[in-house]
Amino acid sequence: MDFALSKKHExxxxxxxxxxxxxxxxxxxxVDETEEFPAGTVEKMAKAGFMGIPVPKEYGGQGCDxxxxxxxxEELSKVCGTTGVxxxxxxxxxxxxxxxxxxxxxxxxxxxxxxxxxxxGAFALTEPGAGTDAQGAQTKAVLDGDEWVLNGSKCFITNxxxxxxxxxxxxxxxxxxxRGRKKKNFSAFIVEKGTPGFSFGTKEKxxxxxxxxxxxxxxxxxxxxxxxxxxxxxxxxPIAMHTLDGGRIxxxxxxxGIAEGALDRAIEYTKERKQFGRSIAQQQNTQFxxxxxxxxxxxxxxxxxxxxxxxxxxxxxxxxxxxAKLFAAETAMAVTTEVVQLFGGYGYIxxxxxxxxxxxxxxxxxxxxxxxxxxxxxxxxxxx
Amino acid sequence: MKIVVCIKQVPDTKGxxxxxxxxxxxxAAMLAIMNPDDKAGLEAALRIKxxxxxxxxxxxxxLPKAEEALREALAMGADKAVLVTDRVLGGxxxxxxxxxxxxxxxxxxxxxxxxxxxxxxxxTAQVGPQIAEHLGIPVISYAEDIKVEGDSVIVKRQxxxxxxxxxxxxxxxxxxxxxxxxxxxxxxxxIFDAYDEKEVIxxxxxxxxxxxxxDLGLAGSPTKIAxxxxxxxxxxxxxxxxxxxxSVTYIMDKLKEKHVI
Numbered sequence: 039m040d041f042a043l044s045k046k047h048e049x050x051x052x053x054x055x056x057x058x059x060x061x062x063x064x065x066x067x068x069v070d071e072t073e074e075f076p077a078g079t080v081e082k083m084a085k086a087g088f089m090g091i092p093v094p095k096e097y098g099g100q101g102c103d104x105x106x107x108x109x110x111x112e113e114l115s116k117v118c119g120t121t122g123v124x125x126x127x128x129x130x131x132x133x134x135x136x137x138x139x140x141x142x143x144x145x146x147x148x149x150x151x152x153x154x155x156x157x158x159g160a161f162a163l164t165e166p167g168a169g170t171d172a173q174g175a176q177t178k179a180v181l182d183g184d185e186w187v188l189n190g191s192k193c194f195i196t197n198x199x200x201x202x203x204x205x206x207x208x209x210x211x212x213x214x215x216x217r218g219r220k221k222k223n224f225s226a227f228i229v230e231k232g233t234p235g236f237s238f239g240t241k242e243k244x245x246x247x248x249x250x251x252x253x254x255x256x257x258x259x260x261x262x263x264x265x266x267x268x269x270x271x272x273x274x275x276p277i278a279m280h281t282l283d284g285g286r287i288x289x290x291x292x293x294x295g296i297a298e299g300a301l302d303r304a305i306e307y308t309k310e311r312k313q314f315g316r317s318i319a320q321q322q323n324t325q326f327x328x329x330x331x332x333x334x335x336x337x338x339x340x341x342x343x344x345x346x347x348x349x350x351x352x353x354x355x356x357x358x359x360x361x362a363k364l365f366a367a368e369t370a371m372a373v374t375t376e377v378v379q380l381f382g383g384y385g386y387i388x389x390x391x392x393x394x395x396x397x398x399x400x401x402x403x404x405x406x407x408x409x410x411x412x413x414x415x416x417x418x419x420x421x422x
Numbered sequence: 423m424k425i426v427v428c429i430k431q432v433p434d435t436k437g438x439x440x441x442x443x444x445x446x447x448x449x450a451a452m453l454a455i456m457n458p459d460d461k462a463g464l465e466a467a468l469r470i471k472x473x474x475x476x477x478x479x480x481x482x483x484x485l486p487k488a489e490e491a492l493r494e495a496l497a498m499g500a501d502k503a504v505l506v507t508d509r510v511l512g513g514x515x516x517x518x519x520x521x522x523x524x525x526x527x528x529x530x531x532x533x534x535x536x537x538x539x540x541x542x543x544x545x546t547a548q549v550g551p552q553i554a555e556h557l558g559i560p561v562i563s564y565a566e567d568i569k570v571e572g573d574s575v576i577v578k579r580q581x582x583x584x585x586x587x588x589x590x591x592x593x594x595x596x597x598x599x600x601x602x603x604x605x606x607x608x609x610x611x612x613i614f615d616a617y618d619e620k621e622v623i624x625x626x627x628x629x630x631x632x633x634x635x636x637d638l639g640l641a642g643s644p645t646k647i648a649x650x651x652x653x654x655x656x657x658x659x660x661x662x663x664x665x666x667x668x669s670v671t672y673i674m675d676k677l678k679e680k681h682v683i
Contacts, residue, residue, distance in 0.1 A: 046617040049493065053608050087609035100611030110610070 041340070050106050054113035057086060058121075066118035069249035070394050075200050076249050079121055084155020088114075088125060093133060097145055098153035104284075108291040108346040112339075115295025116302070119398030120249035122295055126288030127196040128152070131406075132159025135205050135226065135281045139269035148203055148228060160201035161285070162192035162255050163278050170411055172207075172278065177257065179208040179227060184264045186210075186227060188257040191239070194405070198253025199238045204229045205281070206255070207274045224274030228266045235260030246397035283359045285406045287349060290342045290362040293370035293402035297335050300370075300377040300395045304328060308380055324380060331373045338366040357419045364412035367402035374399040423476035423570070425467045426530055427500070428523055428537035428553065429460040431484055431491035435542050439652045447543060447650070456491045459538025463598035465605040466568050467536050468499045474570060477501050479530060483511060483522050489622050496616035497608035504530075508626040513640025516544070520552030521637045525630030527557065534575065535595040539564055547597070554595035562588050563597040 043051070061082050069076050083089055091107040093099020107129060115122030133152050136144055151157040168174035177190025188208055210225040229236060239254030269277045305328065308319035318324050345362035348355035374396035378385035385392050403409045433439070433452035440448040467478045479502040480495040482488050492503035506526045514522060527535065537550035547563070554561035566585070567578035577596055579586040627638070636642055664672055677683045
């Protein structure tokens with residue numbers, strides 16, 4: 039068993055780190071403050087090939103593995119949680135299901151421009167009344183001739199409005215089981231921005247990842263071509279769940295990056311900050327906290343990388359992804375909270391990055407399955 | 423069209439310079455990077471490749487570790503990479519280095535050779551022009567802009583107070599300034615290709631053409647370094663506010679006091 043990264047992965051990390059430090063870090067505070075989507079950064083990432091890392095070259099991607107993609111989200115998130123989630127939602131939630139379930143035509147039409155970063159992707163499952171209980175969704179799609187007609191709304195959609203291609207989950211039929219209980223059958227669809235009847239509601243004002251565009255999607259008699267059904271009709275729910283398994287690895291990487299970024303700041307700051315005549319890094323309280331954080335972060339990293347490796351080699355990786363996301367998200371929240379404490383009053387001031395990092399960390403415990411959902415997935419497998 | 427780009431792996435001096443007890447650079451203690459002027463030269467070559475479909479080969483002389491810089495060049499888009507490494511080449515100064523690199527390039531096809539102006543570890547700016555001299559081709563140094571036109575290159579050459587626009591027929595050698603361009607990032611796919619698809623060809627002494635052993639390595643290096651040191655930080659100095667004539671007297675007194683005059 040070898041925990042060392044290969045030379046190519048090491049070099050990829052060097053690239054992501056250099057890009058993050060040069061192109062992303064200088065804008066992170068501004069992006070948070072203004073809540074503006076960093077379109078310029080996305081354009082640069084597209085040019086650098088970051089928008090289709092695990093996608094085969096024949097579909098416009100880089101032909102790398104999930105681990106490389108994970109490391110990209112990690113390094114971006116070290117300096118800016120917003121930038122990390124833009125790449126994660128685009129790659130894991132939009133490109134990945136089309137690559138996994140799409141027809142050859144769908145892959146050529148949608149994955150190629152998405153992987154090249156010419157277009158941005160998003161994924162829409164959550165609705166006002168359907169969060170953790172995704173089965174509670176109400177959005178419907180009815181086949182009318184050669185078109186599906188969508189009606190309903192989705193909320194909290196990452197890359198909303200800025201995105202060009204949306205994976206939308208909607209009910210396509212309701213059937214009754216033997217006992218007469220009604221069961222909703224979902225299907226997945228590819229919907230393009232600009233389709234008549236597809237509009238955007240209000241932009242959400244969030245606690246963290248404030249540069250990420252989070253919107254409500256509204257479908258009013260939105261007609262999409264029949265061939266935009268993704269995967270078999272009625273299989274939308276398992277498609278969504280499998281997509282989220284992959285998405286969780288991306289979010290776990292984002293959480294890991296945020297925690298690592300906060301620890302980096304803490305190491306710098308505690309060496310400089312003097313109280314009682316010496317640096318606070320010379321106080322045992324600080325030293326022990328730094329040690330605890332470093333140990334947790336490395337444990338999180340191993341879980342995240344293990345999940346990424348599992349995605350490369352296994353068909354089902356739900357439990358690995360759930361463990362990685364659960365632990366990395368809770369580590370991010372714990373570490374950023376502790377780092378703000380080490381910074382004292384300065385940690386509470388918006389001028390310092392760690393305040394933003396603590397706000398950014400919180401969402402990783404909530405989206406793409408709350409920590410409670412991850413515990414359900416893990417325990418479900420244990421008690422099967 | 424075929425372009426050869428000469429690169430060097432150098433210690434990153436951004437974080438300060440570290441020395442061994444004997445005064446030589448402690449390369450192991452410093453991060454190794456591709457020399458910035460060389461990277462600009464590579465970027466210029468890659469842009470010519472995009473326009474003309476030229477083939478770009480990178481070459482370096484160095485320790486086996488220098489392979490990393492070549493892989494980086496491959497990941498940026500270079501087609502081929504040659505590492506010239508051999509114990510007998512160790513300790514080379516600019517003279518021995520340029521003879522070695524020229525000896526390697528004699529075994530390659532080329533229309534254009536691009537090297538960086540100078541490396542951030544030695545700062546001599548000698549190797550590029552010397553390679554051209556050994557190969558008997560023209561050299562245009564300090565390029566800030568390069569255009570290919572038919573069988574010629576047109577180069578904007580930087581001077582302290584002006585530019586020269588110089589046209590030369592290929593084959594020729596150009597030394598590039600880091601101001602020439604902003605080098606592209608590697609791509610993730612380029613990195614995978616650099617390790618999985620492309621190879622770094624390793625050459626030794628026997629692969630050098632038309633060179634004498636007496637011109638190689640430490641033995642072939644006429645340069646002897648008496649002492650090397652990092653920049654010594656100067657003290658804060660002394661600030662005085664005086665009028666012009668008082669200043670003259672003050673400075674004269676100080677110079678006399680220090681026995682300068």
